[in-house]
Amino acid sequence: MGTRILTVEDDERIRTAVKLALEDEGWIVDEADNGEDALELFSRNPTDVVLIDIMLPGIDGFEVCRSIRRTSDVPIVMVTARADTHDVVAGLEAGADDYLTKPFAPKELSARIRALLRRVRASDPGNTHLRFGDLELIPDEGVVTRGGQQVHLTKTEFRLLVELASSPGRVFSREVLLERVWGYGYFGDGRLVDVHVRRLRTKIEVDPANPRHVVTVRGLGYKLQP
Amino acid sequence: MRFRPRQLGLRARILIAFTLGTFVLSFLLSASTWGFTRQSQLNQREDLAIARFFGNAGIVRNRLLNVGAGVDVQQLLASLPASSPVLILRVDGETRPVNPGLRFTDQDLPVSLRTSVDEGSAAIMRYRVREEPVLALGMPLPAIDGEYFEIVSLVDVESSLSILAAYLIAASLATTAAGAALGWWASGRTLRPLTDVGRAAQAIAGGRLDTRLDGSDDPDLAALVSSFNEMGRALQERIERDARFASDVSHELRSPLMTLAASVEVLETRRDDLPERSRAALDLLSEDVRRFQALVADLLEISRFDAGAVQLDLEPVSAPEFIRQALRAATDRPVPVYVIGDPEELVVDLDKRRMARVIANLVDNADKYGGGVEGAGVRPVPGGVEIAVEDRGPGIPVEDRTRVFERFSRGGAAAGSRGIHSGVGLGLSLVAEHVRLHGGTVRVESRLDGETGARFVIELPPHDPALDDEELETSLDAPLVPRVGDDLAITAATDDAEAEAGVGPRAHGTLS
Numbered sequence: 001m002g003t004r005i006l007t008v009e010d011d012e013r014i015r016t017a018v019k020l021a022l023e024d025e026g027w028i029v030d031e032a033d034n035g036e037d038a039l040e041l042f043s044r045n046p047t048d049v050v051l052i053d054i055m056l057p058g059i060d061g062f063e064v065c066r067s068i069r070r071t072s073d074v075p076i077v078m079v080t081a082r083a084d085t086h087d088v089v090a091g092l093e094a095g096a097d098d099y100l101t102k103p104f105a106p107k108e109l110s111a112r113i114r115a116l117l118r119r120v121r122a123s124d125p126g127n128t129h130l131r132f133g134d135l136e137l138i139p140d141e142g143v144v145t146r147g148g149q150q151v152h153l154t155k156t157e158f159r160l161l162v163e164l165a166s167s168p169g170r171v172f173s174r175e176v177l178l179e180r181v182w183g184y185g186y187f188g189d190g191r192l193v194d195v196h197v198r199r200l201r202t203k204i205e206v207d208p209a210n211p212r213h214v215v216t217v218r219g220l221g222y223k224l225q226p
Numbered sequence: 227m228r229f230r231p232r233q234l235g236l237r238a239r240i241l242i243a244f245t246l247g248t249f250v251l252s253f254l255l256s257a258s259t260w261g262f263t264r265q266s267q268l269n270q271r272e273d274l275a276i277a278r279f280f281g282n283a284g285i286v287r288n289r290l291l292n293v294g295a296g297v298d299v300q301q302l303l304a305s306l307p308a309s310s311p312v313l314i315l316r317v318d319g320e321t322r323p324v325n326p327g328l329r330f331t332d333q334d335l336p337v338s339l340r341t342s343v344d345e346g347s348a349a350i351m352r353y354r355v356r357e358e359p360v361l362a363l364g365m366p367l368p369a370i371d372g373e374y375f376e377i378v379s380l381v382d383v384e385s386s387l388s389i390l391a392a393y394l395i396a397a398s399l400a401t402t403a404a405g406a407a408l409g410w411w412a413s414g415r416t417l418r419p420l421t422d423v424g425r426a427a428q429a430i431a432g433g434r435l436d437t438r439l440d441g442s443d444d445p446d447l448a449a450l451v452s453s454f455n456e457m458g459r460a461l462q463e464r465i466e467r468d469a470r471f472a473s474d475v476s477h478e479l480r481s482p483l484m485t486l487a488a489s490v491e492v493l494e495t496r497r498d499d500l501p502e503r504s505r506a507a508l509d510l511l512s513e514d515v516r517r518f519q520a521l522v523a524d525l526l527e528i529s530r531f532d533a534g535a536v537q538l539d540l541e542p543v544s545a546p547e548f549i550r551q552a553l554r555a556a557t558d559r560p561v562p563v564y565v566i567g568d569p570e571e572l573v574v575d576l577d578k579r580r581m582a583r584v585i586a587n588l589v590d591n592a593d594k595y596g597g598g599v600e601g602a603g604v605r606p607v608p609g610g611v612e613i614a615v616e617d618r619g620p621g622i623p624v625e626d627r628t629r630v631f632e633r634f635s636r637g638g639a640a641a642g643s644r645g646i647h648s649g650v651g652l653g654l655s656l657v658a659e660h661v662r663l664h665g666g667t668v669r670v671e672s673r674l675d676g677e678t679g680a681r682f683v684i685e686l687p688p689h690d691p692a693l694d695d696e697e698l699e700t701s702l703d704a705p706l707v708p709r710v711g712d713d714l715a716i717t718a719a720t721d722d723a724e725a726e727a728g729v730g731p732r733a734h735g736t737l738s
Contacts, residue, residue, distance in 0.1 A: 011481050017488030024495050081480070103484035103519060106491045186551040187579050190541070219542075 003117065006030045007051040008038040008064060009079070018051075021106030027113075035059035039067055049113050052096070053079045054087055062094040069095035073154040075116035077109070092195035097156040098182060099192075115183030116156065130165050132213055132226060135204060137165055146204055156181060157200045160193075161224075164214065168226035171217045197222055236420075240413035241406065248405020249398070256394035264387050268352075268380070272361060275378045276350065279363040282306045283374040286313060290370045299324045310334075310377040315370065330355060330377040339364050343373050352380070359384050419447050423454055433534035435462040469529065479522050486515050520590075524652040527583075528633070531659045538577040538663060542689045545572040545604045545611050552585035553602060557593075566605035573689040574611050576664065584660045585615070587653035588682050592617035596680055610666065613684045616673050622680045627670050631658040661686070 005022055009015040010033050019029040030045055032038035035056050042050065050068060054061035065076055078096040080087040088099055098112050130137040134147045139162050144151045153161065159181050164172060178188035181196075197216075201208040215225050234242070289302055303311045303326040310330035314323050323332040334355045339362050342349040348365035359380040366373050422439055429437040438458055439451045490512045497505055530536050546565045553561045565572070592599045596617025603614040622630055633655040661668040666686040673679045 011485075013485040014481055014488070017485045017492070020492045021488045024492060102480050103487055106488045185555075186548075187555060187582055189579070190539075 002026060002028050003048045003113075004028045004030065004045060005049045005051060005113065006032065006038060006042055006045070006047045008032045008035065008056065008061070009051070009053045010034060010056055011053075018106060018109070022110065022113075025110045025113075035061070035064040035067075038064055042068060042072075047074055049116060050074055050076045051079065051109070051113075052076060053102075054091060055081070062090060065091065065094040065096055069154070073152065073158075075113075075155055077112055077116070079104070088189070089191060089195060092192065093199070095154070095199075097154060099189075111183070118183070132165070132168065132224065134206075135213055137162065139165075144204065151203050153200070153203060157196055157203070160196050161200060161204070161214075164222065164224035168224045171220045171223045173221040177222070193222070237413040237417055240416065241409040244409025244412065245402060245406040248408075249402040252398040252401035252405075256398045260387070260391055260394055263390060267383050267387065271378075271380060271383050272350070272352075275361055275363060275376070278308060279365075279376050282308055282311060282376065283365050283367065286311075286374055287367045287369055290367075290372070300326050308376045309379055312375040312377070313372060314375070315372040329379070330360070332375070334360075334377060335362055335364070335375055339375075340373075343375070419450065423450065426454065426458070430458055430461065435465060435534075468532070469535065483515075483519055483522060487519060490515050521652065524656055527656055528652060528659070531656075531663075536580075536659075536663060538580065540575040540577055540664075542573050543576045543578060544569060545574050545613060545686075548574075548576060548578065548581065549585065549602050549604055549613055552582040553589065553599070555582055556586040556589040557599060559598065561599050562601045564601060564603040566603070568606075571606040571688075572604055572611055574686045575689055576686070580660050581664065584657045584684070587657050588615045591653055591682075592619070592680075595619050600679060607685060610685050610687045613686065614681055616679055616681045618677065618679045621672055621678050622670050630654050630670060631668065657682075657684075 003026075005027050007015060007018055007022075007029060009018065009031075012033065015031050015033065019031060022029050030041050030047070032041050035058050038050075038052070041047075052061045052064050056064070059067075061078055065078060068074065068076065075098075076096045078091040078099045080091060080099055080101055082101060091099055097116055100109060100112065130139070136145045137143075142155075142158055144153055144158065144161065160177065163177060163180050174190040174193045175186060175188070177193045178184040178190070182188060182192060184192075197214055198208075201211050201214055204213055205211045213225055215223055217223055285306065286302060290299075299313060299315075303313055303324060310325075310328040312323060312325050312330070312332045312335065314321050314332060316322075325331045336351055336353055339349050339351045343364040343366055346366050346368070348363075350361070350363045352359070352361050354360065355377070361378045361380055362375060363378070364373060364375040419442070426437045426439055435458070438455045442448050442451045490508070493500075493508050494512055497508060500508060527536075546563060546569075550563050553563065589599050592615065596619030598617060600616045600618045602616070603612075605612050631654050633652060658668050661684050664686055666684055668682065668684045671681050671683060673681045
């Protein structure tokens with residue numbers, strides 16, 4: 001079965017044009033013009049990626065994003081008006097994996113979607129179980145446990161953790177993480193990393209304010225404490 | 227030219243007025259106090275002396291009349307309560323002064339006093355004997371054919387008066403100093419509202435449009451405060467209305483542009499299936515959609531600069547690495563980058579994605595007017611790092627080198643090289659705005675190697691080590707507070723639907 005994408009956009013013309021462009025990539029596209037319909041469609045159809053415009057009539061994109069996150073780790077791309085507003089951070093904190101600003105080229109969107117759909121690969125096939133204190137990672141199965149309890153991570157959070165776990169103790173710059181996890185180049189938005197690290201901490205750290213596993217290295221980046 | 231003395235400041239003038247005023251007042255007061263005191267002291271002294279003088283003169287006359295020549299005149303005079311009594315007796319037609327051997331003798335009597343007493347009338351006179359102020363009194367004593375004089379020293383009066391004068395001068399000086407201090411304080415108080423107004427105006431000019439003065443209970447100031455605040459409010463409203471207009475326009479343009487771009491892309495994937503004429507039309511369409519998109523992005527970015535809503539996300543960046551990446555993102559052609567200097571000298575604080583647009587705009591400009599980018603260079607200069615982009619066009623005449631950075635000035639069009647791309651010249655003005663926001667400068671000059679072509683030079687301040695201490699997540703903890711260019715932040719929350727930055731799509735699109 002092909003990749004299925006749900007686009008939530010209230011402007012019919014944009015929605016249609018984006019659908020046409022995404023269908024050219026060989027993907028199946030579901031459309032919703034408001035948040036309620038989007039959630040309804042999402043619960044009915046197995047969806048691989050969700051594209052949400054922040055500004056929607058009725059319940060807004062943030063809320064749609066949060067509702068989806070309550071039940072699913074599906075990759076979410078949100079569409080914002082501007083790159084340098086609080087919207088981006090708010091959207092990421094609501095659970096989005098990546099963002100685009102309007103007007104974006106559909107090619108860009110498909111590149112983002114492809115990056116999010118990449119499979120997580122274990123950096124070292126021989127090492128299928130990684131252990132850090134109370135934390136255990138099984139990259140091939142996409143499972144993380146803390147103190148024996150499974151922790152639910154989104155695909156992107158998981159990929160970020162696996163990336164950091166590939167060389168425990170090594171400092172990863174934001175650029176490197178952007179490239180490896182999101183497929184961005186030199187000009188990626190470092191806030192993606194920052195918010196995802198923060199989200200990750202709330203899930204895997206005992207005290208997210210004083211992280212023991214995912215540690216900030218001032219001016220340099222992040223590392224996973226072995 | 228007419229000479230004009232430098233105008234003194236208001237505060238200095240208030241201070242001078244206060245000082246002069248208290249000086250004149252206190253000295254007038256002191257002088258008159260001294261004058262009156264002196265007069266009354268002397269009068270009092272004179273009255274006392276005169277009363278005693280007449281008493282003494284009576285005693286002397288009576289003694290001499292009653293007792294006759296047998297009396298010891300010296301002893302009599304010495305027993306009198308006067309400082310220097312002098313008795314002159316005419317014996318056998320000869321004058322014979324009698325003096326009890328005190329400080330003053332008959333020699334010290336002024337001639338005019340002697341004369342008037344000789345002529346038969348009592349007299350009184352104030353004068354100085356050997357620098358000492360004295361009062362001399364004299365009266366004829368016809369009953370005994372003699373004259374009686376007294377010389378009274380006034381030195382104690384004088385010394386108490388000079389002590390008083392010294393006190394008064396000191397008091398006047400103290401009062402003047404106090405007046406000056408009061409003037410300083412009062413002028414400060416008076417000018418404080420003006421200083422506040424100045425500071426508020428400066429803040430508003432710097433972009434903090436919501437700056438207002440604190441309300442004042444003072445009826446004299448309340449009018450100023452309220453009209454100033456009213457002005458600020460009107461200004462803010464107007465600027466926000468303009469910004470809102472730009473944001474409304476952007477919102478209106480964004481959606482059709484999005485549809486256009488997506489539809490053109492769908493057509494482009496089927497380009498090979500199209501008949502030749504349709505293909506040519508599609509090429510025109512897609513080219514212009516792209517230009518339209520860039521233009522709208524530039525326009526919106528400019529309007530956001532005008533609204534002061536642009537926030538930088540600075541991070542220390544290696545300039546050579548940055549320029550290589552930015553050039554790679556901006557053009558498919560390989561561009562050589564010449565680097566001079568040590569890596570640590572070439573670190574600058576950049577908002578990478580914004581500065582990438584600067585480079586993209588320079589590349590764009592070179593493509594349109596300068597025959598494409600020929601090379602780029604990075605080197606340390608005094609006060610920062612220089613990033614230069616050179617093209618191989620006809621160059622820009624000296625007289626147009628400032629003008630090219632103005633809006634809609636059409637890049638290098640002045641050189642007459644305007645081709646089919648009569649693009650609107652917003653690109654270079656955005657370059658100037660971005661660089662300015664980074665605290666740098668931009669200029670255009672001739673190529674250093676003597677070839678024809680323009681050389682755009684950006685000078686950026688060196689890396690500020692303070693940025694190193696910043697937590698990575700700072701931008702998240704205070705997402706709405708700009709990290710740099712604080713005074714450029716418009717405080718009224720800008721509408722979400724506002725001007726589209728156009729940073730993300732371009733940078734992402736070309737790199738992913």
